[in-house]
Structure formats: structure tokens, C-alpha cells
Amino acid sequence: MQFRSEKLTNGLEVIAEVNPEAFSLSLGYFVKTGSRDETPEMAGVSHFLEHMMFKGTDRRTAEDVNQELDDLGSQSNAYTSEEQTVYYMSVLPEFQHAALDLLSDMMRPALRDEDFQTERQVILEEIAMYDDQPPYGAMERASEAYFREHPLGRRVLGTRETVSELDPEAMRAYHQARYAPDNLTLVASGAVDFEQLLKSAEALTSQWKPSQAKRHLVVPTFCNDTLTMVHPPATQQYTLQYSPGPSYCDDARYIARILGTILGDDSGSRLFWELVDTGMAETAATFTQEFQECGLFCTFLTCAPEQHDENWRIIQEILTQGKEVPITALELELAKNKICSGMILGSERPSNRLFSIGNAWTIRRKYETIQAASEHYREVTLESVQSAFEALADRTSVTVSVGPEIT
Amino acid sequence: MQQKVFEHRLSNGMVVLGEPMPWLESVAFTLLLPAGTQNEPNDRLGLAGMTLEMCQRGAGSYSSRDIVERLDFLGVDRSSNVTTFHTSMSMAAMSRVLEPTLEVAAAIVREPHFPEDELDEARQSALLELASIDDDPAQKCFKELKRIRFGEVFGRSSLGSESGLTDTTLEDCKEFHRNHYNPDRSIISLAGNFDWDRFLVIAERLFGDWKGRPYVGPTSVLSIPGNSHLQHDSQQTHIALAYDAVPYNHPEYYQGRGLVGILSDGMSSRLFAEVREKRGLVYSVSASAHSLHNCGSVLCYAGTTAPRAQETLDVTVQTVRSLEDGIDPNELKRLKARVRTSLVMEQESSSSRSSQMAHDWAYLGRVPSRQELMQTIEALTCESLLNHYKNHPPRRWSLVTIGPDPLEFSDAVS
Numbered sequence: 001m002q003f004r005s006e007k008l009t010n011g012l013e014v015i016a017e018v019n020p021e022a023f024s025l026s027l028g029y030f031v032k033t034g035s036r037d038e039t040p041e042m043a044g045v046s047h048f049l050e051h052m053m054f055k056g057t058d059r060r061t062a063e064d065v066n067q068e069l070d071d072l073g074s075q076s077n078a079y080t081s082e083e084q085t086v087y088y089m090s091v092l093p094e095f096q097h098a099a100l101d102l103l104s105d106m107m108r109p110a111l112r113d114e115d116f117q118t119e120r121q122v123i124l125e126e127i128a129m130y131d132d133q134p135p136y137g138a139m140e141r142a143s144e145a146y147f148r149e150h151p152l153g154r155r156v157l158g159t160r161e162t163v164s165e166l167d168p169e170a171m172r173a174y175h176q177a178r179y180a181p182d183n184l185t186l187v188a189s190g191a192v193d194f195e196q197l198l199k200s201a202e203a204l205t206s207q208w209k210p211s212q213a214k215r216h217l218v219v220p221t222f223c224n225d226t227l228t229m230v231h232p233p234a235t236q237q238y239t240l241q242y243s244p245g246p247s248y249c250d251d252a253r254y255i256a257r258i259l260g261t262i263l264g265d266d267s268g269s270r271l272f273w274e275l276v277d278t279g280m281a282e283t284a285a286t287f288t289q290e291f292q293e294c295g296l297f298c299t300f301l302t303c304a305p306e307q308h309d310e311n312w313r314i315i316q317e318i319l320t321q322g323k324e325v326p327i328t329a330l331e332l333e334l335a336k337n338k339i340c341s342g343m344i345l346g347s348e349r350p351s352n353r354l355f356s357i358g359n360a361w362t363i364r365r366k367y368e369t370i371q372a373a374s375e376h377y378r379e380v381t382l383e384s385v386q387s388a389f390e391a392l393a394d395r396t397s398v399t400v401s402v403g404p405e406i407t
Numbered sequence: 408m409q410q411k412v413f414e415h416r417l418s419n420g421m422v423v424l425g426e427p428m429p430w431l432e433s434v435a436f437t438l439l440l441p442a443g444t445q446n447e448p449n450d451r452l453g454l455a456g457m458t459l460e461m462c463q464r465g466a467g468s469y470s471s472r473d474i475v476e477r478l479d480f481l482g483v484d485r486s487s488n489v490t491t492f493h494t495s496m497s498m499a500a501m502s503r504v505l506e507p508t509l510e511v512a513a514a515i516v517r518e519p520h521f522p523e524d525e526l527d528e529a530r531q532s533a534l535l536e537l538a539s540i541d542d543d544p545a546q547k548c549f550k551e552l553k554r555i556r557f558g559e560v561f562g563r564s565s566l567g568s569e570s571g572l573t574d575t576t577l578e579d580c581k582e583f584h585r586n587h588y589n590p591d592r593s594i595i596s597l598a599g600n601f602d603w604d605r606f607l608v609i610a611e612r613l614f615g616d617w618k619g620r621p622y623v624g625p626t627s628v629l630s631i632p633g634n635s636h637l638q639h640d641s642q643q644t645h646i647a648l649a650y651d652a653v654p655y656n657h658p659e660y661y662q663g664r665g666l667v668g669i670l671s672d673g674m675s676s677r678l679f680a681e682v683r684e685k686r687g688l689v690y691s692v693s694a695s696a697h698s699l700h701n702c703g704s705v706l707c708y709a710g711t712t713a714p715r716a717q718e719t720l721d722v723t724v725q726t727v728r729s730l731e732d733g734i735d736p737n738e739l740k741r742l743k744a745r746v747r748t749s750l751v752m753e754q755e756s757s758s759s760r761s762s763q764m765a766h767d768w769a770y771l772g773r774v775p776s777r778q779e780l781m782q783t784i785e786a787l788t789c790e791s792l793l794n795h796y797k798n799h800p801p802r803r804w805s806l807v808t809i810g811p812d813p814l815e816f817s818d819a820v821s
Contacts, residue, residue, distance in 0.1 A: 070673035073744035121687030128642040279531020341482025
């Protein structure tokens with residue numbers, strides 16, 4: 001396993017974790033743009049653009065793009081989050097150049113008007129699909145209430161209104177500003193020929209111009225709030241709580257992740273034994289969510305509406321009894337084993353490694369082997385987890401609950 | 408693509424399979440038991456799942472909490488589930504902890520305690536899981552499709568029924584365990600970094616003296632055409648469709664699977680191109696091959712907002728029928744490329760390989776090699792696919808919709 005990185009003259013960074021033993025390789029363009037980089041009026045443009053990137057280029061029709069992705073036998077997809085948009089492919093090593101040629105061309109899409117109108121319908125279907133699904137918009141609502149004016153409060157998919165009103169010209173301008181070589185990273189993992197990769201990338205992106213795209217980082221200020229939403233067809237009650245947590249760049253995130261596992265993992269955690277194992281709740285979980293300059297410690301409950309209030313009371317009690325029921329050495333060891341083993345098992349596919357190394361590099365400019373990453377968890381002390389646990393007692397929080405009726 | 412699959416049968420009939428993948432650090436196994444929902448009494452729907460849950464609430468020298476703590480300590484990733492014909496348990500871990508992991512799995516399967524004071528908790532969990540499906544219309548749609556298409560016994564959901572779960576007693580679980588958790592027709596398949604000879608010694612120690620009743624196989628499964636609509640207050644209408652196809656153990660299975668691939672594998676597939684890309688009707692549309700013993704079906708799914716649901720159904724059915732116009736050589740080329748990639752990438756995951764091996768053995772009584780599969784796929788031609796379509800055209804359709812309004816569908820009983 002060897003890490004390689006290089007910066008091309010146009011500003012595009014190329015990084016790779018090369019594993020000559022691997023059977024396949026994965027390639028991805030990590031674009032440092034997401035819903036947080038949009039204006040409120042253009043909410044959803046990053047995600048809509050991600051769909052449009054598959055709709056053809058000057059050299060290829062939409063059909064050509066889809067057919068070539070399949071010609072290469074690739075497993076490919078894309079996603080958009082608050083902070084990034086990622087396009088990726090896994091292929092056999094002999095297709096490295098062809099895959100990069102296609103993926104690089106896709107980064108310069110035609111953005112044709114007629115495709116834009118058709119694809120808008122697909123996005124509106126996607127919004128309708130999520131609106132019908134639990135937790136029925138509770139996450140988006142919680143982000144809005146928690147982050148308020150902060151850009152992280154915006155919906156990744158946008159709303160029916162913003163998506164209906166987006167126009168192709170504004171999308172073209174957004175693309176030009178955000179998809180510049182100095183705001184993209186080409187990431188590769190697995191059986192990569194790095195010299196060849198650099199040569200191909202140099203040739204394929206030579207016309208790309210840097211744009212000095214910026215991201216506005218602000219540490220948000222938080223408040224306490226509780227909201228209840230009614231979704232009449234729902235049969236269960238869904239409650240989500242956001243509290244402050246460490247950012248993706250803060251070493252305290254290892255402590256918070258371990259604490260989240262001890263308190264609310266889907267098996268063997270305190271909430272599991274108290275509520276899930278006993279059949280009182282379908283889900284009772286705690287987990288972290290991390291962004292560039294801030295983070296969240298999240299609590300999630302799904303249960304029958306009539307049991308909700310009692311279950312939520314129990315959860316709050318468990319989360320605030322840091323002093324009375326301290327974390328044990330056994331709990332810490334089990335959480336570490338679970339997390340570290342999960343990382344190693346998950347890393348066997350080059351496609352999974354792609355995201356680990358891509359995220360670490362684009363946000364933190366850092367590469368770590370699995371062993372080095374596991375070490376961070378191994379080094380977490382009982383005292384630090386205990387003190388993070390005790391701090392939960394007086395956290396600020398936004399709670400959003402959605403169910404068939406007001407509980 | 409060098410590959411070695413070991414096969415061994417213990418004296419009690421249990422099948423032991425292994426495929427070394429020494430380039431991995433992990434090892435994964437799947438334990439497949441012939442205990443499915445079809446074995447449940449009519450008034451105990453959900454018993455197979457309840458029994459599996461109770462088995463994990465204390466077994467051998469482990470309490471319920473010990474099992475979880477032991478597996479977490481060993482860093483084991485695990486899952487278990489119940490299907491029409493099987494109960495399965497899968498675990499993946501670093502290869503050095505294979506033996507202690509297998510010890511826990513063997514205890515769960517062979518020596519459950521069935522603690523009386525945990526029955527109600529297990530029941531509550533199962534009832535919650537059953538209730539929560541009402542908030543998941545897409546899953547509910549397929550549950551209903553299975554019910555109407557495969558009938559009383561083979562159309563059962565592993566989630567069971569409210570009355571079945573409520574009436575289940577501890578004695579029911581013990582009896583189900585006695586009758587159906589048996590070595591005959593059970594399979595353990597192992598893939599990843601391990602030593603076969605050493606594994607055989609462990610398997611013999613943990614399962615060799617396991618005694619149980621002989622397996623009684625299922626009768627024939629037959630599809631039942633028809634349609635059903637479930638009223639739901641949602642923006643989208645969910646459409647689940649099924650029609651007959653050849654099953655997994657049929658000599659022409661890969662001809663039929665190839666046709667499903669032309670319809671649904673990849674972004675250039677016909678359903679994605681026609682329903683989503685050209686018309687923008689859906690976010691999600693797909694087709695997959697499904698086998699229930701000797702009965703094969705193609706299952707299709709599309710989800711779209713209610714006013715466009717009729718058009719979506721019509722275009723989906725037309726697209727399936729467009730196969731009769733022939734297969735383009737480029738479509739076939741892409742299909743082969745995709746299969747080749749996925750066969751190579753299968754070597755990157757011990758979990759997916761172990762579950763595939765167990766599934767193959769249960770259906771075929773053998774594990775086909777990657778080379779054999781690739782040869783079968785390479786031998787497909789546009790003509791052979793079209794012939795297969797003509798000999799096995801879509802028939803015996805089932806349709807289930809969930810949403811504000813029912814849809815028109817004349818093919819349902821044709």
C-alpha cells in the first residue's frame with residue numbers, strides 16, 4: 001500500500017492509495033461543493049447539477065455517457081452532501097484510462113436546456129419520495145432549526161419551490177465557479193497505475209481553468225428548541241435531536257464517535273439494552289455527524305406513538321447520568337474493537353477506501369492508513385470519554401418529533 | 408480468476424463449504440438452516456423469526472448479554488434473517504478470531520436457552536418491526552406482492568402476523584427449533600483467509616455430533632396471477648409487478664437473467680433509459696430475478712407521483728415487452744462486461760462470497776466456479792436471448808400498487 005499525491009499545473013490535485021494486489025481500482029472526482037455553498041434561492045442546485053453531469057458533454061450524448069459507463073463494466077454513481085459532490089467508478093485495471101477519460105469529460109457537461117427540464121421531474125420525484133418516507137422531513141427540519149441562518153441549515157435536495165424555479169443559466173454559472181480544477185480532487189484507490197493516471201489527468205484536464213472558489217466557514221451559534229410535526233399517514237413516532245459535537249477536523253471526534261457507540265449503537269449499547277432489546281422502541285440510537293467547522297451529536301428514536309414520551313424520558317435520563325453511571329473500561333474496549341474491526345473489514349474493497357482517503361484529503365488535507373486511523377481510537381482514554389459523557393448533561397439541543405398526532 | 412472451492416459433508420448430513428481467499432485479512436461464514444416461514448403453522452405466522460430471535464437471547468455458556476459482548480469483543484460484523492425456506496446467520500471477522508466466533512454461532516444454533524423472561528421482549532420487538540412496515544410503502548408493496556403471488560404458505564412474510572406473534576409461546580419456539588434447526592440440509596460456507604484442514608477440525612468439533620430430524624423438502628411452488636391495490640395517503644404511488652421466469656436451478660437460468668440485465672442492470676438498461684432518462688417519470692425503477700424453489704419470477708418496481716402512475720406502469724410493461732423486438736449486440740456486450748467486473752470484484756468480499764456459496768448449494772447442490780459462470784455468460788447470444796424470451800414470454804402477471812388511487816392493468820390475469 002503506497003500513498004501518492006501530485007498537483008497538476010492547473011491546480012488539480014491527484015491522490016491515490018496504490019495497492020498492486022487489488023483486483024480492481026476506484027476513481028472519483030471529489031468536488032468541494034454542496035448545499036452549504038449555495039444561496040438560499042438556489043437551494044438544491046448542487047444536487048440537481050450532480051444529476052445533470054450524467055446528461056452528456058460536447059463529445060457525448062446522455063445516452064453515450066450511460067452506455068460507456070456500462071461498456072466499462074463499471075460500478076458507478078454519485079452523491080451530493082452538505083459539503084461535497086462525489087462522482088465515482090470502480091473498474092478493472094485495464095480500463096483505468098477509459099474510465100478517467102469518461103469521468104473527466106463528464107466534469108465538463110453540456111447542460112442542455114431540454115435535459116434540464118426532464119431531469120427536474122426526476123428531482124421532484126426524488127423529493128416526493130423522501131417526503132413520503134420516515135422520518136418525513138424531520139432531519140431537514142432539525143437542521144433548519146439548529147443551524148438557522150448558517151449555510152448548513154439548507155436542504156441538500158432543495159425544496160419543491162427552489163427546484164421548480166431554478167434556471168439552467170444559473171446552474172451553468174454555479175458549475176463554472178465550483179467545478180474548477182482548484183476545487184476538485186481526483187482520488188484513486190486499488191490497483192492504480194499512478195504514473196499513467198497523472199499522464200492521463202494532465203492531458204484530459206489541460207483546458208480547465210482555476211476559479212479560486214471559496215467556502216464560507218462560520219462557527220454556528222446554537223439554541224434550544226423543540227418542534228412537533230404531524231404527518232397523518234405515519235404510524236410510528238420519529239424523534240431526532242441535534243446537539244453540538246466535534247467537527248471533522250477536531251481530534252475530539254474519535255471520543256464522540258466512541259461515546260456514540262457506547263450509548264447508542266444498534267447493538268450492545270446502553271440504549272439498545274434499555275429500549276431496543278426490551279421491545280420498547282424499534283430504534284434508539286446516538287451517533288455523530290461531522291462537518292468542516294462544526295459537528296453534531298445526534299439522538300434518534302422510533303417507536304409507537306403511545307410509548308414515545310416514556311421512551312424519550314428514559315433516553316434523556318441515560319444520556320444525562322454521566323456522573324451516576326460512569327463509562328466502564330469494558331464498554332470502552334468493546335466500542336474500540338467494534339469500530340476498529342469494522343474499519344478493517346470495510347476497507348477490503350478499494351471502493352470503500354476511496355471515500356475514506358478522499359474525504360480526509362479534501363477536508364483535512366491528510367492521508368492515513370487504516371492502521372494509523374485505528375490508532376486514534378485505540379489512544380482514546382476512559383477519562384476523555386467519561387468527561388464527554390458528563391458534558392451531555394448540559395448540552396443545548398434542538399428536538400424535532402414527527403408522528404401521526406401531537407403527543 | 409484462480410479459484411478453489413472445498414466441499415465436505417459431515418456424517419450427520421451437514422454440508423461444509425470453503426473458498427480460500429488468502430489475499431484478504433478477513434473471513435466470513437454463512438450458516439443456512441432449512442427453517443423458513445413455510446415451516447410455520449398457519450396460526451403462528453412469525454414463529455421462524457421469533458425462534459431465531461430467542462436463540463440469540465442466551466445459548467450454550469453465554470447469556471443474552473454475553474453473546475453480544477463476546478461478538479463485539481471479537482469485532483464480529485453479523486446479521487441474521489429468515490426467508491421462505493431458510494434461517495440464515497452470517498458473520499464476518501478478522502481471520503484470527505474465526506474459531507471463537509464459530510463457537511458462538513454454533514451455540515446459538517444448537518444450544519439456545521429460550522429464557523422465559525425474554526419471550527415478551529422478543530415478541531414486542533417483533534410486533535414493533537411488523538408495525539413499522541406501515542410507514543414503508545415500498546417494502547409493504549413487495550410484502551403484499553409476495554402474499555398474493557405465492558399464496559398462503561409460500562407468500563408469507565418473515566415479519567409474521569399480529570395474531571401469530573401474539574399467540575406464540577415458548578413451547579412453540581422450542582418445537583420449531585427441535586423440528587427445523589437440523590444438520591440435514593444445513594450448510595456452513597466459509598470464505599476468506601483460513602486454512603481448510605484446520606476449519607474441518609473445528610466444524611467437526613462444533614457440529615459433528617449434532618443430531619436432528621431428516622429434512623422434508625417443499626412441495627412445488629406455483630405463481631398466482633392477480634392484482635391488488637392498497638390505499639395510502641402519499642404523494643407517490645408505488646408499483647410492484649411480477650411475471651413468470653425460469654428459476655435459478657433451470658438450465659436456461661442465465662438466458663432469463665440476461666434478459667433481466669438488459670432491462671435493469673446499469674444506467675443504459677432499458678427501464679432506466681425509457682422510464683427515467685427519456686420521460687423523467689421516476690427517481691427509482693428496477694427489475695430483478697427472484698427464485699422460490701422451482702418457481703422463478705421477475706420482480707419490477709417503480710415509484711412515481713400519483714398523477715403519473717398510470718403512464719409509468721404502462722411504459723414499464725411496454726419496456727418489458729420490447730424485449731420481443733430483439734436484443735442489440737451492444738446491449739449484450741455491456742451485459743457481459745458488467746458480469747465480468749462483478750465476478751472479479753466478488754473476490755474482494757469474503758461476506759458476499761460466503762453467502763453466494765451457501766445460496767448456490769441450497770439451490771443447485773453445488774457451487775459453480777467463476778470460470779464456469781463466465782463461460783455460460785460468454786455463450787449468450789442475441790439470438791439465444793430472443794429465443795428464450797419467445798419460449799418464456801412474460802406471463803402470469805401480478806401487480807400491487809400502494810398510493811392514493813388504483814391503476815388499470817389488463818395483463819394481470821392474462
